[in-house]
Amino acid sequence: MQIAEPLQIAIDELSKLPTIGKKSAQRLALYLLNRDEEQVRRLADALVNLKKDLHFCKRCFNISEGDYCEICMNEKRDSSIICVVESVNDVISIEKTNEYNGLYHVLGGVLNPLAGINVEDLKIKELLRRLQTEEVNEIFLALNPDTEGETTALYLARLLKPIGVKITRIPTGLPVGGDLEFADEATVGRAILSRVTLE
């Protein structure tokens, strides 16, 4: 049996999404086929509107419905600190904590020469421009503590040091509620080296 063409097309398009392989795509397509037309239409519209109604903030490259994002437009936020993150996903994660009140700068990736992502592919030039035009006291590097994230943080720290801005980074350590017994050696090793004094 040839798989019916509309099904094959849907499977092909779905399997272009990250983490969705051919088998998952087939299952998703057949699931949608069993739902009512209204639900499928709602999903399709939501995806199209996502692209139509959302843009990237011209200042920090967070997602935004207008030229500038909600965070950049919010006068109550502390504009003297910029948190540098890899992606919009990270902005959402940090915002969910309600612990940060500064601005952001979304790099749009991390340095990864093997995957062809170099300095000019990230919004680093734009970050430097912000440092010239905005009054910034602190750059908070909240990049993931993996090889690429650390490399990028190191690169940025060296680049920004001459400017004289304070540079901080997200600490590594055990997760809250974590367990020394089950943590990986790299995490425990790093936690030991960067132990903090109880005051």
Add this chain to the structure above:
Amino acid sequence: MQIAEPLQIAIDELSKLPTIGKKSAQRLALYLLNRDEEQVRRLADALVNLKKDLHFCKRCFNISEGDYCEICMNEKRDSSIICVVESVNDVISIEKTNEYNGLYHVLGGVLNPLAGINVEDLKIKELLRRLQTEEVNEIFLALNPDTEGETTALYLARLLKPIGVKITRIPTGLPVGGDLEFADEATVGRAILSRVTLE
């Protein structure tokens, strides 16, 4: 930060899909936001067309572009045997083997009283009607060898026995290329009980 509404809607709609949770939905939505409009439009169109152009075969409930599916319309197929499966997914799996040349009957699920799926929710009435109007010699129950699949197969076998049709089922055993050492106990146990004679 409130998540921008178009993004929140897309996340909500995506997370209604099976096996996709809130976090995956967010990652998929942000991925699409970074693709060009053309690709997102192709995906959305494919999903809408899936529902618009595909129906279920009026005879066997396989997917079909017209009233009857390709398999039911194919005169070269052996119409004296009906393979009963849970879902269209299973039809595709069996067709891929090129080993089966009969017709199908898609139940649209398996008996699962705990999940509220009872006899009247499956296409069992329709299967009985086919047995009255078509000349069928064999019903091949190709349901999954799990609790619900076995229960359904047992129910169907008892229901169909009085009709006098030959009833077969898919055998359980080790997968081709499998290894006794790594197979689970239930599979090995069942394989031992249903061992076959070498001829």
